[in-house]
Amino acid sequence: MSTPLTPENWFEYHIRVHPNHTDYAGYVWHGSYIVWMEEARVEYLRSLGLDYARLVALGCELPVVELSIRYHRALSMGMSAVVRTRMVQTKGVRLNWDYQIQSPEGDRLYLTAKVTLVAVDRAQGKILRQLPPILQEVLSVVGSVEC
Amino acid sequence: MSTPLTPENWFEYHIRVHPNHTDYAGYVWHGSYIVWMEEARVEYLRSLGLDYARLVALGCELPVVELSIRYHRALSMGMSAVVRTRMVQTKGVRLNWDYQIQSPEGDRLYLTAKVTLVAVDRAQGKILRQLPPILQEVLSVVGSVEC
Amino acid sequence: MSTPLTPENWFEYHIRVHPNHTDYAGYVWHGSYIVWMEEARVEYLRSLGLDYARLVALGCELPVVELSIRYHRALSMGMSAVVRTRMVQTKGVRLNWDYQIQSPEGDRLYLTAKVTLVAVDRAQGKILRQLPPILQEVLSVVGSVEC
Amino acid sequence: MSTPLTPENWFEYHIRVHPNHTDYAGYVWHGSYIVWMEEARVEYLRSLGLDYARLVALGCELPVVELSIRYHRALSMGMSAVVRTRMVQTKGVRLNWDYQIQSPEGDRLYLTAKVTLVAVDRAQGKILRQLPPILQEVLSVVGSVEC
Numbered sequence: 406m407s408t409p410l411t412p413e414n415w416f417e418y419h420i421r422v423h424p425n426h427t428d429y430a431g432y433v434w435h436g437s438y439i440v441w442m443e444e445a446r447v448e449y450l451r452s453l454g455l456d457y458a459r460l461v462a463l464g465c466e467l468p469v470v471e472l473s474i475r476y477h478r479a480l481s482m483g484m485s486a487v488v489r490t491r492m493v494q495t496k497g498v499r500l501n502w503d504y505q506i507q508s509p510e511g512d513r514l515y516l517t518a519k520v521t522l523v524a525v526d527r528a529q530g531k532i533l534r535q536l537p538p539i540l541q542e543v544l545s546v547v548g549s550v551e552c
Numbered sequence: 553m554s555t556p557l558t559p560e561n562w563f564e565y566h567i568r569v570h571p572n573h574t575d576y577a578g579y580v581w582h583g584s585y586i587v588w589m590e591e592a593r594v595e596y597l598r599s600l601g602l603d604y605a606r607l608v609a610l611g612c613e614l615p616v617v618e619l620s621i622r623y624h625r626a627l628s629m630g631m632s633a634v635v636r637t638r639m640v641q642t643k644g645v646r647l648n649w650d651y652q653i654q655s656p657e658g659d660r661l662y663l664t665a666k667v668t669l670v671a672v673d674r675a676q677g678k679i680l681r682q683l684p685p686i687l688q689e690v691l692s693v694v695g696s697v698e699c
Numbered sequence: 700m701s702t703p704l705t706p707e708n709w710f711e712y713h714i715r716v717h718p719n720h721t722d723y724a725g726y727v728w729h730g731s732y733i734v735w736m737e738e739a740r741v742e743y744l745r746s747l748g749l750d751y752a753r754l755v756a757l758g759c760e761l762p763v764v765e766l767s768i769r770y771h772r773a774l775s776m777g778m779s780a781v782v783r784t785r786m787v788q789t790k791g792v793r794l795n796w797d798y799q800i801q802s803p804e805g806d807r808l809y810l811t812a813k814v815t816l817v818a819v820d821r822a823q824g825k826i827l828r829q830l831p832p833i834l835q836e837v838l839s840v841v842g843s844v845e846c
Numbered sequence: 847m848s849t850p851l852t853p854e855n856w857f858e859y860h861i862r863v864h865p866n867h868t869d870y871a872g873y874v875w876h877g878s879y880i881v882w883m884e885e886a887r888v889e890y891l892r893s894l895g896l897d898y899a900r901l902v903a904l905g906c907e908l909p910v911v912e913l914s915i916r917y918h919r920a921l922s923m924g925m926s927a928v929v930r931t932r933m934v935q936t937k938g939v940r941l942n943w944d945y946q947i948q949s950p951e952g953d954r955l956y957l958t959a960k961v962t963l964v965a966v967d968r969a970q971g972k973i974l975r976q977l978p979p980i981l982q983e984v985l986s987v988v989g990s991v992e993c
Contacts, residue, residue, distance in 0.1 A: 435910040572885070629902070
């Protein structure tokens with residue numbers, strides 16, 4: 406299985422700043438980036454053969470339990486950018502993701518971030534003891550195995 | 553049971569424009585009003601003794617099936633306003649709501665709107681044949697009965 | 700200049716339902732469609748050679764003054780769809796747009812909508828007497844001229 | 847000047863979970879908390895006599911440059927909660943804020959977070975050398991002075 410990753414294993418998700426993403430200052434409102442980061446994550450999983458909606462239908466969810474963002478430069482309306490993400494490490498049922506939002510040419514860095522997800526049993530609302538096989542399989546493909 | 557309604561039966565929900573509601577133009581983004589309209593609806597039902605989350609737990613949802621909005625004036629950051637809503641008519645399981653968004657003093661009109669909800673069986677995803685008793689009771693209080 | 704339009708002059712904008720678009724019911728929250736409709740509009744103008752951010756920089760904005768939506772079916776998480784839009788008529792500085800949101804195969808209709816924009820002078824906050832030349836040019840391409 | 851602060855200097859902003867805040871899982875979508883955190887911040891400043899819109903009109907903005915969140919428990923539809931915030935430290939033109947989101951009774955903790963703002967000159971898009979007097983005055987009231 407092949408995935409469209411860069412040499413450093415970044416998955417790239419292209420976005421465009423539309424009016425709804427901006428605030429009174431003319432730049433992207435700081436919460437709008439969270440939307441793009443989630444979309445990039447879901448599309449990365451899809452590129453690996455895992456439909457997130459299917460994972461949910463199987464009873465597993467991956468809520469965000471930690472999030473940290475540094476805003477380096479502001480994106481303004483009409484600009485396009487690339488949300489780069491990669492899974493850096495899996496500890497038990499915790500999945501750690503890194504993010505960079507860059508200009509399409511790669512010469513400007515807008516944002517860096519880290520997100521931690523945890524696998525949860527949808528019915529019981531409890532943290533799973535281990536990742537579901539369907540998710541383990543995907544992680545083994547990108548080499549983001551337990552350390 | 554008494555509800556905090558104006559003489560013309562409007563329920564009033566007070567809002568304030570924060571940065572996240574605005575767009576690049578410095579005014580409220582046109583989709584942000586939908587958030588306030590929904591919140592006013594849910595709080596109106598709560599004031600009548602109906603917790604929407606409880607209605608959902610009982611298996612009934614009230615999705616929006618029609619929506620029309622006229623934007624008269626723009627609200628800008630920091631302004632406060634009043635979202636006024638009332639149930640104008642119930643036809644079977646369709647609930648029609650009217651909206652006005654005004655200045656707190658009532659001398660400026662920002663928006664008028666109409667929203668139609670329909671009662672749906674949550675499990676089957678189908679339109680209900682009749683409103684659940686808990687909802688009928690609430691509607692009889694405001695005199696918005698079938699015509 | 701050629702644009703990627705269907706025989707009936709629809710511009711097509713492809714979207715995917717992500718977690719942030721959904722609500723507790725598992726379907727797209729009714730306000731999320733407004734985001735996609737605006738994005739489709741801006742991308743249609745871009746396909747015609749008009750960058751909306753540039754229009755704004757030139758001092759003209761196109762706020763929404765009327766909006767009406769009918770929700771036919773609900774989209775759920777993970778589904779993809781096509782937002783189709785076309786400019787149906789221009790009356791002075793009022794631009795009328797039609798919308799359909801369909802399944803990618805075109806066999807299911809999720810939403811139909813109408814949106815009216817009006818050209819506004821950004822500095823004065825007043826409705827323009829006539830459309831800016833840059834916008835007139837674009838409209839003449841799609842044959843959506845004054846009637 | 848008095849502000850409605852708790853003994854530990856927390857400002858409290860009350861919120862209610864409405865349908866638009868939730869996602870398919872039935873809980874608050876992780877990005878929705880950012881909205882409430884910003885609103886609490888703006889209302890805190892207002893309680894201290896500083897209207898954020900006025901600060902912006904004076905040429906100063908306070909964009910978020912760092913943000914970190916830990917999600918402890920999930921809020922679900924219909925629940926109410928208290929967003930508690932305080933300014934913990936000011937270093938030059940950087941303002942550090944702490945957050946806790948709790949149940950109204952204070953017995954459940956949903957979220958803890960830290961946010962850093964920086965004072966920016968709106969016209970030039972550059973970081974200010976020092977805080978505007980209007981903002982310094984407010985900070986001296988809460989004792990969050992430079993360390």
